[in-house]
Amino acid sequence: MEDIIVVENLHKVYKMGDVDVHALRGITLTIKKGEFISVMGPSGSGKSTFMNILGCLDKPTSGRYLLEGNDISSLDKDELANIRNKKIGFVFQNFNLLSRSTAIENVELPLIYNGISSDKRSKHAKEALFMLGLDGREKHYPTQLSGGEQQRVAIARAIINKPSIILADEPTGNLDSNTSIELMEIFKRLNKDGKTIIMITHETDIAAYAERVVMFRDGKVMKEELRSKEKLHEPVSRV
Amino acid sequence: MNPLVAFRVSYRALRRNKVRSILTTLGIIIGVAAVITMVSLTQGAKKIIEEQLTSLGGNSLIINSGSRSRSGVGNSIGKKNTLSPDDAEAIRKLSTITHVSPILDTTEQVVWGNRDWFTALVGVSPDFVFINGWFPERGSFFHNEDVKNAELACVLGKTVASKLFGYQNPLGKTIRIGNISFKVIGVMSSIGQTPSGKDQDDIVLIPYTTLQKRILGVNHVDNISVSVRTSKDIPFAEAQITQLLRERHRIRPNMEDDFYVKTQLNIIERIFTISKIMTILLGSIASISLIVGGIGIMNIMLVSVTERTREIGIRMAVGAKERDILIQFLIEAVVLSLTGGLIGIVLGIVGSKISSFFTHWPTLVSFGSILLAFSFAAIVGIFFGLYPASKASKLDPIEALRYE
Numbered sequence: 001m002e003d004i005i006v007v008e009n010l011h012k013v014y015k016m017g018d019v020d021v022h023a024l025r026g027i028t029l030t031i032k033k034g035e036f037i038s039v040m041g042p043s044g045s046g047k048s049t050f051m052n053i054l055g056c057l058d059k060p061t062s063g064r065y066l067l068e069g070n071d072i073s074s075l076d077k078d079e080l081a082n083i084r085n086k087k088i089g090f091v092f093q094n095f096n097l098l099s100r101s102t103a104i105e106n107v108e109l110p111l112i113y114n115g116i117s118s119d120k121r122s123k124h125a126k127e128a129l130f131m132l133g134l135d136g137r138e139k140h141y142p143t144q145l146s147g148g149e150q151q152r153v154a155i156a157r158a159i160i161n162k163p164s165i166i167l168a169d170e171p172t173g174n175l176d177s178n179t180s181i182e183l184m185e186i187f188k189r190l191n192k193d194g195k196t197i198i199m200i201t202h203e204t205d206i207a208a209y210a211e212r213v214v215m216f217r218d219g220k221v222m223k224e225e226l227r228s229k230e231k232l233h234e235p236v237s238r239v
Numbered sequence: 240m241n242p243l244v245a246f247r248v249s250y251r252a253l254r255r256n257k258v259r260s261i262l263t264t265l266g267i268i269i270g271v272a273a274v275i276t277m278v279s280l281t282q283g284a285k286k287i288i289e290e291q292l293t294s295l296g297g298n299s300l301i302i303n304s305g306s307r308s309r310s311g312v313g314n315s316i317g318k319k320n321t322l323s324p325d326d327a328e329a330i331r332k333l334s335t336i337t338h339v340s341p342i343l344d345t346t347e348q349v350v351w352g353n354r355d356w357f358t359a360l361v362g363v364s365p366d367f368v369f370i371n372g373w374f375p376e377r378g379s380f381f382h383n384e385d386v387k388n389a390e391l392a393c394v395l396g397k398t399v400a401s402k403l404f405g406y407q408n409p410l411g412k413t414i415r416i417g418n419i420s421f422k423v424i425g426v427m428s429s430i431g432q433t434p435s436g437k438d439q440d441d442i443v444l445i446p447y448t449t450l451q452k453r454i455l456g457v458n459h460v461d462n463i464s465v466s467v468r469t470s471k472d473i474p475f476a477e478a479q480i481t482q483l484l485r486e487r488h489r490i491r492p493n494m495e496d497d498f499y500v501k502t503q504l505n506i507i508e509r510i511f512t513i514s515k516i517m518t519i520l521l522g523s524i525a526s527i528s529l530i531v532g533g534i535g536i537m538n539i540m541l542v543s544v545t546e547r548t549r550e551i552g553i554r555m556a557v558g559a560k561e562r563d564i565l566i567q568f569l570i571e572a573v574v575l576s577l578t579g580g581l582i583g584i585v586l587g588i589v590g591s592k593i594s595s596f597f598t599h600w601p602t603l604v605s606f607g608s609i610l611l612a613f614s615f616a617a618i619v620g621i622f623f624g625l626y627p628a629s630k631a632s633k634l635d636p637i638e639a640l641r642y643e
Contacts, residue, residue: 057556057636078560085558096553096640100255112244113558157557 003066004164004196005031005054010063012049012219023049024060025219031198033164036191038207039200041216047200048169050216054198055088055167056080068164085113089158089166093173095150097142097157103129104138107156114161128156132186148179155186159195166190168199172206184209242566249571256543263539264579266532267616271583272590273525274612275604279591281521282603285514289470292507298470299370300502301342302330302463302480320459321488321497324447327364327463329483335467335476338366341447341460349443350415351403358399359442360416362450363464370466378410378425381446389448394425396442417454421445470507477502526615532579533619540572540627551631552639565632572624573617580616584609 012024023046031037041047052058053065056072057080065072067083075083090096097106107125116124129138132152142150151171158166168187172180180203188209191197201207208227215223253260292298304321324341331339340363347360364386368374381392393416400409409423430439451457467476477500484498544551551564588604595602 052637055556057640078562081555081558081560084556090556092640096549096556098550098553109554110557112248113554113560113563115241118244161558 001032001034003030004033004035004068005029005198006064006066007054008064008066010050010053010065011061012046012053012058013061022219024053024063026063027219027221029214029221031196033196034191034194035212036187036197036210037199038210038213039198039216040202040204040207040213041222045216046219047216049219051167051169051198051200054165055090056083081113085110086161087163087165089155089161089163091151091154091158091166091168091171093170095142095147095154095174097150097153099142102139102141103134103145103153106142106153107160109157110161124160125156128160129153132156146179147175148182151175151179151183152186155183155190159190163195165196165198168197170200170202172201172203180206242570245563245566245570246574248567249574252543252547252567252571253574259539260575263535264575264582266535267529267576267579267619268532268583268586270525270529270532270619271580271612271616272586273528274522274615275584275587275608276590276594276602277521277525278518278608278611279587279602279604280594280598280600281514281518282605282608283591283595283600284517285511286601286603288510288514292470292510297503297507298468298473299464299466300473300477300480300500302326302465302484302498302500304459304462304498319497320457320461322460322463323458324460326484326487327460329487330463330465330480333476333479333483335472335479336465337468338369338466340364340367340370340464341462342367342464343447343450343455343457343461345450345455347416347443347454349399349403351409351412354403356399356402358396360450360454361442361444362447363444364447366466367444367464370464373430374428375425376428377408378423380425380444386446386448389452390446391419391421391449391453392424392445393421394427394444395423396427396444397429397440398438399441399443400426416443416445419453473502473507522611529612529615529619533576533623536572536575536620537623537627539575540568540624541630543571544568544627544631547631548634548639548642551634552636552642555634555636556640561632564634565628568628568631569621569624572628573620576616576620576624577613580613583616584613587612 007027007029010024010027011022014021014023025046027046027050039047039050049058053060056067059073067087072080072083084090098109104122104125107128108121111121111124126135126138129135132155134149134152134156137145137149142153145153166187171187172183175183184206187197187199197210199206199210207213211227213225213227214221215225302322304319322341327339327341330336343362345360346357349356349358349360365380365382368380374380375394376397378394380394381390384390385392393414395403395409403409403414404412409426412423413420414423415421427440427442427444432438447460451460465476465480467473480500481496485496488497490496554564587609591602591604594600
C-alpha cells in the first residue's frame with residue numbers, strides 16, 4: 001500500500017507568554033493508505049496537537065508533513081481549508097454539531113463549502129444518513145437525538161465529501177460502552193471500504209480496534225504496536 | 240460559497256434570534272425614517288418659500304432707463320428717459336414674459352374734503368397686480384380700457400385710504416390729485432414696509448397714461464416691470480429683454496445699453512441657499528441616528544460572533560475559508576440594515592404624511608431622499624458589519640472548536 005501520510009521530525013512550539021511549550025518534539029511516522037491507527041497517550045503528551053496538524057487545522061513549527069505526497073507546510077490558509085473540506089473528515093468527542101441546525105443541515109455543511117448545488121446536497125446527505133441508519137431523523141435537531149445518534153450524524157458529515165482520511169478525537173469519549181461498540185463497528189466498516197482512520201483514544205479496548213497503536217509521551221512517539229488480525233479486539237497493553 | 244447560499248445561511252441565523260434582530264434593526268429603522276421625514280419636511284418648506292416668493296414678485300424684473308456703468312446706478316445725473324410704452328408692448332411678445340406694466344411715478348398731494356396727504360402717485364397698467372401678486376382688498380383695479388382712455392380712476396393704498404377716509408368707505412368717492420378729480424374704484428390690500436422701512440401702502444395707483452398725459456405731460460415711462468413664469472426663467476428673460484431693447488434702441492455692438500435690467504435673483508438665490516443648508520443640516524442630524532443604528536448593529540454582530548465562536552470553528556473544520564465566514568457575517572449585517580432601511584422608508588413616508596398633516600406644509604418625499612437613506616443604510620451595514628465579520632473570519636479554528 002502507498003503512504004498516505006508521512007511526517008518527519010515534526011516539532012510544535014507554543015508561546016505561552018514568555019514560556020515556550022514544546023508540544024511535539026520530533027515525531028516521525030508513516031501511515032499507509034487504508035490503515036486504522038489508534039493514538040494513545042496521557043493528556044499533555046501532544047496527541048491532540050499532532051491530530052490538529054494532521055487535520056490541517058494547525059501548522060508545525062518545523063519538520064515535514066506530506067499528505068498524499070504533497071508538502072502541507074507550503075500551503076496557504078485557503079488551500080488548507082480546501083484539504084479539510086475534501087480530503088479529511090473530523091469526528092470529535094463532543095460531536096461538534098451545529099445545535100440550531102437539523103441533522104441533514106449539519107451533514108450538508110461540508111457540501112456547501114464544496115460548492116455543491118442545493119438539490120444534490122440534500123440527496124447526498126440523505127444517502128449518508130441512511131447509510132448510518134438515521135433515515136427518518138433528517139429533520140431532528142441534535143438535542144432531539146441520543147449521543148450515539150449525534151455521533152453518527154457527525155460521521156455522516158465527516159464522510160459526505162468522500163475524504164480518504166478520517167480523524168477521530170476520542171469519538172467514544174462521551175458515549176456509553178454499548179454505543180461505543182456500535183460506533184467502532186461503523187469505523188471498522190468505513191476502514192474496510194478503504195478509509196484511512198486515525199483515532200485518538202484513552203480506552204484500551206477502543207484502541208484495540210486498530211491495526212496499529214501509536215503511544216505518545218512528552219511530544220514523542222514512545223512505542224508502536226503492530227497487531228495481527230487475530231489479536232485485534234484484545235485489549236492493548238497499558239503504557 | 241455562492242452569495243445566495245450565504246444569504247440563506249445568514250437569514251436563518253437572524254431568524255433564530257428574532258427579537259434581537261428586530262431590536263437591532265430598530266436603530267436603522269429610526270435613522271432611515273428620520274432622514275426621509277426631515278428631508279421631505281425641508282423640501283416642503285422650500286416649496287412654500289418658493290411659492291411665497293413667486294407671489295411676492297420673486298419672478299419679476301424691472302427695466303430702468305439709463306446705464307448702470309461708471310456713474311453708477313444710483314446716479315441719475317444725465318439720465319435720459321429712454322423707455323417708451325412701445326418698448327413695453329414689444330417686451331410683452333417675448334416667450335418667457337407673462338405680464339408687463341409700464342411704470343411712472345411722482346409725488347402728489349391728494350385731497351378729500353378737509354383732509355390731505357402727500358403720497359407717491361404711481362402710474363401702472365392692470366398687469367401690475369399680477370406682477371407683484373398684490374390685489375385690491377375692496378373694489379377693483381382699473382382695466383386696460385381705462386389705460387387706453389387715460390381715465391381718471393384711482394386705487395388707494397391702505398395707508399392713504401385710512402389717512403383720507405378713516406373708517407369711512409372710500410369706494411365711489413371723488414378725491415383730488417393735484418388739480419384733477421379722480422374717482423376711487425378700489426383699495427389695495429396691505430403689504431407693509433420694505434426691509435428698509437418704507438411704507439409700501441403709502442401709494443395711489445392710477446393708469447400710467449393718465450399720469451403721462453394729464454399730470455406730467457410726458458411720453459416716456461420711468462421703468463417697465465415684467466414677470467416671468469418661474470424664477471428659473473429670469474436669467475433667460477433678462478437676456479431676451481436686453482437683446483430686444485438694444486435692437487429697438489439701435490444700439491451699436493460696442494455701445495453701452497441705455498437701460499438696465501434689475502432682478503431679485505440675488506435674494507432668491509440666497510433664500511435657496513439657506514433652504515439647501517437647512518436640508519443638509521437636518522439631514523445630517525438625522526444621519527447621526529443612522530450611524531448610532533449602525534453602531535448597534537456592530538455591537539450585536541460582535542456579541543453574535545462571540546456566541547457563535549464554536550459554530551465558526553466547526554464551519555472552518557469542515558472546510559469554510561476565511562472569506563466564507565467573512566461573507567456570512569457581512570451579509571447578516573447588511574440584511575439587518577437593509578431590512579431596517581426598507582421598514583424605515585415606509586415609516587418615513589408615513590411620518591412625513593403625519594407631520595404634513597400637523598404642520599400643514601406640503602411634504603415632498605423625493606425618490607432621491609429614499610435612495611439616499613437606503614444606500615446610506617447599506618453602507619452603514621457594510622461598514623459596521625465589516626469589523627465583526629473580519630473578527631469572525633480571523634478566528635483560530637482550534638481555539639474556536641475548544642470554545643465553551
